[in-house]
Amino acid sequence: MDAAVDNKARKKHPPGLYLLFLTEMWERFSYYGMRAILVLYLTTSFVSGGLGFSDSYAMMLYGFFTGAVYFTPMVGGYLSDRFLGQRRAITIGGIMMAVGNIVLFAHQSAGALYLGLILLIIGNGFFKPNISTIVGELYENNDPRRDAAFTIFYMGINVGGFLAPLVIGFLYNDLFKTTTIDGIIQYGFKYGFLAAAIGMIIGQVLFNLLGNRYLGDIGKKPTGAPDKTVDAHAKNKPLTKKEKQRTAVIVILACFVVFFWAGFEQAGSSLTLYTDRFVDRQIFGWEIPTAWFQSVNPLFIVLLAPLFSMLWIKLASSKRGDIKVPSKMGIGMILLGLGYMILLIAVMKTGSDEANIQVKANIMFIVLTYLMHTMGELMLSPVGLSLVSRIAPVKLASLLMGVWLASSGVANILAGQLAAFTQTLGYFEIFGLIGLMAIVLGLILLSFSKKLVQMMD
Numbered sequence: 001m002d003a004a005v006d007n008k009a010r011k012k013h014p015p016g017l018y019l020l021f022l023t024e025m026w027e028r029f030s031y032y033g034m035r036a037i038l039v040l041y042l043t044t045s046f047v048s049g050g051l052g053f054s055d056s057y058a059m060m061l062y063g064f065f066t067g068a069v070y071f072t073p074m075v076g077g078y079l080s081d082r083f084l085g086q087r088r089a090i091t092i093g094g095i096m097m098a099v100g101n102i103v104l105f106a107h108q109s110a111g112a113l114y115l116g117l118i119l120l121i122i123g124n125g126f127f128k129p130n131i132s133t134i135v136g137e138l139y140e141n142n143d144p145r146r147d148a149a150f151t152i153f154y155m156g157i158n159v160g161g162f163l164a165p166l167v168i169g170f171l172y173n174d175l176f177k178t179t180t181i182d183g184i185i186q187y188g189f190k191y192g193f194l195a196a197a198i199g200m201i202i203g204q205v206l207f208n209l210l211g212n213r214y215l216g217d218i219g220k221k222p223t224g225a226p227d228k229t230v231d232a233h234a235k236n237k238p239l240t241k242k243e244k245q246r247t248a249v250i251v252i253l254a255c256f257v258v259f260f261w262a263g264f265e266q267a268g269s270s271l272t273l274y275t276d277r278f279v280d281r282q283i284f285g286w287e288i289p290t291a292w293f294q295s296v297n298p299l300f301i302v303l304l305a306p307l308f309s310m311l312w313i314k315l316a317s318s319k320r321g322d323i324k325v326p327s328k329m330g331i332g333m334i335l336l337g338l339g340y341m342i343l344l345i346a347v348m349k350t351g352s353d354e355a356n357i358q359v360k361a362n363i364m365f366i367v368l369t370y371l372m373h374t375m376g377e378l379m380l381s382p383v384g385l386s387l388v389s390r391i392a393p394v395k396l397a398s399l400l401m402g403v404w405l406a407s408s409g410v411a412n413i414l415a416g417q418l419a420a421f422t423q424t425l426g427y428f429e430i431f432g433l434i435g436l437m438a439i440v441l442g443l444i445l446l447s448f449s450k451k452l453v454q455m456m457d
Contacts, residue, residue: 024153025203049189065117158297176188259441
C-alpha cells in the first residue's frame with residue numbers, strides 16, 4: 001500500500017512547481033506588458049502621452065533593452081551562486097523590476113525612462129536565471145518528471161505573455177485614452193506601466209508568503225559559496241572532466257539556440273510588419289489589430305504545453321525511453337524552418353513591395369507559421385532549461401543558466417539585423433534564408449545528438 005501511495009505521489013508534481021508557475025506568470029505579465037507598449041510610448045508625441053523620440057532611436061533603444069535583459073542574468077546568476085542564494089536574488093530582482101515600472105508610471109520624461117529601464121534590466125538579471133534553477137532543484141537528476149515540469153513552468157511564462165498585450169493594450173488605448181478640448185488624443189501609457197508594476201508585486205507577494213511552505217529550504221543558501229562543511233567543500237573543488245564536458249554541451253547547445261531565437265524573434269519585427277501590410281486580417285468585416293497577433297504564440301503554448309508534457313512522461317515510461325534532449329532541440333529547429341517554408345508560399349503570392357501589392361495573403365498562413373514555431377519552441381526551450389538545471393555543475397548552476405539565457409540576448413541583436421534586411425533584400429529572401437538555415441542546423445544537431453548525449457550522461 002505504501003509503495004502504491006509513493007508511486008502515485010511520484011507521478012504528481014510538487015506544489016512548489018505551481019508556486020513558481022504563478023511567480024513566473026506575473027513576472028512575465030509585467031515584462032511583456034511593458035514591452036508591448038514601450039516602442040509606442042517612445043514614438044508617440046509628448047502631448048499625446050509619449051516621449052516623441054524618432055522611430056530609429058526608439059527601435060535602437062528597444063533592441064538594446066530586449067538584448068540587455070538576457071545578458072544581466074549571467075551577473076545575477078553568479079552573485080546568487082556565490083553570495084545571495086536564489087530565493088533572495090529572486091526577491092531583489094522582483095522589487096527592482098516593480099520599482100522600475102513605477103518610475104516609468106510616475107514621470108513622463110527621458111530621465112525617468114532611462115532610470116526605469118536600467119532598474120528593469122538589472123532586476124531581470126537577478127530574477128530570471130534563479131527561478132528556472134529552483135524549478136530544477138525540485139526534482140532529482142534522474143526524475144522522469146523534469147522535462148514535463150519545465151513544460152508546465154513554461155506555460156506560466158506564456159499565460160503572462162498572452163494576457164499582458166491584451167490587458168495593457170486595453171488600458172492605454174481604451175480605458176485611459178482621453179481627448180482634450182483641442183482634439184488631441186492622449187494615451188494612457190503610464191497606466192500600462194502601473195499595471196505591469198502591480199503584476200510584479202502580486203508575484204512577489206505570493207512567492208514570499210508561500211515560499212517556506214512549498215519550497216522548504218530550496219534556494220535559500222548560495223550553492224557556490226565557500227563553506228566549512230564537507231558537502232560545500234566538494235562544491236568548491238575544481239571541475240571534473242565530466243563536469244567540463246557537460247559545461248561544453250551547454251555552451252554548444254546555446255550556440256544553436258542563438259539561431260533558433262534569431263528566427264523566432266522575427267515575430268516582433270519582420271513578421272509583425274508582414275502581417276500588418278500583406279496579410280488579410282478581415283474576419284466578418286472586422287479587422288483584427290496587428291498587435292493581437294503577439295498573443296497567438298502564447299495562446300498556442302498554453303494549449304499545447306500540457307500535450308507535450310504528457311508526451312514526455314509517456315515516452316519516458318516506454319521501453320525505448322524519451323527522445324534525447326539534443327534530438328528534441330534539433331527537431332525544434334527543423335519545425336521553425338518549416339514554419340518559414342509555409343510563409344514563403346504566402347510571400348510568393350503577395351510579393352514584398354507594399355506599393356504594388358495586388359492580393360493579400362490568407363490569415364491562416366501566418367497562424368500556421370506561428371503554430372509551427374510554437375511546436376518548435378516547445379521542443380527546444382523548456383527542455384533546454386531542464387537540461388541546464390540537470391547537468392550544470394552545482395557551483396556554476398545559476399551562472400550557466402545565465403549563459404543559456406544570454407544566448408537569447410545575442411539572438412535579439414541578430415534578429416534585429418535580419419529584420420532590417422527584409423526592407424532591402426525582400427521578405428522572400430530573408431524568410432527563405434532563415435528557414436533553410438534552421439532546417440540545416442537542426443539536421444546537424446540531430447546528427448551530433450548521440451555524441452552530445454555521451455558527453456553529458
